[in-house]
Amino acid sequence: MFLSKSFGYALRGILYIAVMQDEHRKVQIDEIATKLSVPKHFLGKIMQQIVKAGLLKSTKGPYGGFYLAAETLNTPVIKLVEITDGMEQFGMCVLSFKYCNGLNPCPLHFEMEDVKKNYLNVFSKNTFGDLLNDSKSDLLKSLAVI
Amino acid sequence: MFLSKSFGYALRGILYIAVMQDEHRKVQIDEIATKLSVPKHFLGKIMQQIVKAGLLKSTKGPYGGFYLAAETLNTPVIKLVEITDGMEQFGMCVLSFKYCNGLNPCPLHFEMEDVKKNYLNVFSKNTFGDLLNDSKSDLLKSLAVI
DNA sequence: TGATTAAAAGACATCAGACTCTTATTAGAG
DNA sequence: CTCTAATAAGAGTCTGATGTCTTTTAATCA
Numbered sequence: 001m002f003l004s005k006s007f008g009y010a011l012r013g014i015l016y017i018a019v020m021q022d023e024h025r026k027v028q029i030d031e032i033a034t035k036l037s038v039p040k041h042f043l044g045k046i047m048q049q050i051v052k053a054g055l056l057k058s059t060k061g062p063y064g065g066f067y068l069a070a071e072t073l074n075t076p077v078i079k080l081v082e083i084t085d086g087m088e089q090f091g092m093c094v095l096s097f098k099y100c101n102g103l104n105p106c107p108l109h110f111e112m113e114d115v116k117k118n119y120l121n122v123f124s125k126n127t128f129g130d131l132l133n134d135s136k137s138d139l140l141k142s143l144a145v146i
Numbered sequence: 147m148f149l150s151k152s153f154g155y156a157l158r159g160i161l162y163i164a165v166m167q168d169e170h171r172k173v174q175i176d177e178i179a180t181k182l183s184v185p186k187h188f189l190g191k192i193m194q195q196i197v198k199a200g201l202l203k204s205t206k207g208p209y210g211g212f213y214l215a216a217e218t219l220n221t222p223v224i225k226l227v228e229i230t231d232g233m234e235q236f237g238m239c240v241l242s243f244k245y246c247n248g249l250n251p252c253p254l255h256f257e258m259e260d261v262k263k264n265y266l267n268v269f270s271k272n273t274f275g276d277l278l279n280d281s282k283s284d285l286l287k288s289l290a291v292i
Numbered sequence: 293t294g295a296t297t298a299a300a301a302g303a304c305a306t307c308a309g310a311c312t313c314t315t316a317t318t319a320g321a322g
Numbered sequence: 323c324t325c326t327a328a329t330a331a332g333a334g335t336c337t338g339a340t341g342t343c344t345t346t347t348a349a350t351c352a
Contacts, residue, residue, distance in 0.1 A: 001238045001262065002148040005310065008242025028328070042311050048330065060329045061319030092147045094268075095277075096154025097288050106288065107277040111268045115261065116147065122240075122257045131241075131253040142243050142252065151340070174298065188341050194300065206299045207349025 007084040009038050010046050012143045014055065014080070017066055018073065018132055019140055026065030035144055046084065053083045073129035081123055090116055153230040155184050156192050158289045160201065160226070163212055164219065164278055165286055172211030181290055192230065199229045219275035227269055236262055 016036060017027045029047060033040035047066060050056045055075060058066045081087070093100035093109070100106040132139065162182060163173045175193060179186035193212055196202045201221060204212045227233070239246035239255070246252040278285065 001235045001240055001258075003240060003242075005242070011241055012243075030328090039311055041313070044329075045311095045331085051329095058329065059319070060317075060327080062321065062327045064319070064328045066329090089147045094147055094149060095157055096149075096151070097158075099288070104288070107279070108268055108272060111272075112147075115265045115268060118264065119261045122254055122261060126254060126257075133253070142245070142250070176298085185341050187343070190299075191301090191341095197299095204299060205349070206297080206347070208297045208351070210298045210349065212299085 002089075003081065004085050006046050007081060009036075009043055010050055010080055010084055011077070012036050012038070013043060013047060013066075014050070014068070014072070014128060015131060015139065016143055017056070018068055018128065019143075021067055026059065026063065026067050028065045032066075037144070049083060050080070053079075055079065055083070073132070074127050076124050076127050077131070078120065078123040090120060148235075149227065150231050152192050153227060155182075155189050156196055156226055156230055157223070158182050158184070159189060159193060159212075160196070160214070160218070160274060161277060161285065162289055163202070164214055164274065165289075167213060172205065172209065172213050174211040178212075183290070195229060196226070199225075201225065201229070219278070220273050222270050222273050223277070224266065224269035236266060 013032050013036065016032055020027050029040060029044050032038070033043050047056060047058070051058050051066070055069055055072050056066050057069050058064065093106050094112050095106045095108060097106040100109055102109070159178050159182065162178055166173050166177075175186060175190050178184070179189050193202060193204070197204050197212070200215055201218050202212050203215050204210070239252050240258050241252045241254060243252040246255055248255070
């Protein structure tokens, strides 16, 4: 809930690459798009953003493709949220009061502070590596469903 | 965070009507739009939806305008979320795994269940009346900021 | 009843996110 | 060096949310 389709595509793409990386070194955009039932060209653009941001590497040409950067498995998932969706939304007041903050709180401010904190915490404490702890074949199935 | 502009406009509009209702019986769309710095015609459409859904009443003609339905102050705010945004988003998997559920959970499923529950709870236990407990003049200022 | 006032309704415009297609660019293989 | 496979990049389409404008309907009052 609450995150863009780009985030979902990117996350599933990264996990797919992570699982596949053991077998053959690089993964092509075509393969990811087909296996995950995701629009190919759109995924391509998102992957470019992620390469620029440093979570993925890519090489062109024959036998080219995408692969994980060295530190990616130890990177918290919130990093991807920053790349695809930005963090601004987490600062917004749920009631859309413009100057809502601790000193001038909306009626739900403090209750929502707590919810936000827990929400962000889920994405901050879990790394991409943590998401791979399940059986990899099970994970592949979950990623691939149409 | 996470809710549409329509929700924000509607909520502020309802609270404005609630505060004003003491003084003169009905409130015109023009007044609300001006005081809350919200696009008038767009707000009009949203208010119509809310009238249909039963949280507001309206009458046309001279001295017409919008006013609260009898039970509105005792209605939880989640009702408005249903009207403007729908509840589907709360069922979605954060990682966009299609068949994510308790039996076939994504790696973050149970942690997010908890976050969702708390989030929904804030909107379910707080009624529109609860949001009015602050000083009304302070609330008016908060609603009105550009 | 007729004039006036305000909401209801519908047509239209704009913008951003999602998605597609085409054309460069780059890097490896022979 | 040349060919080719694959990413990079950019223009363009589509759709839904947001926002505007105009016409219709209904209620009040003289």
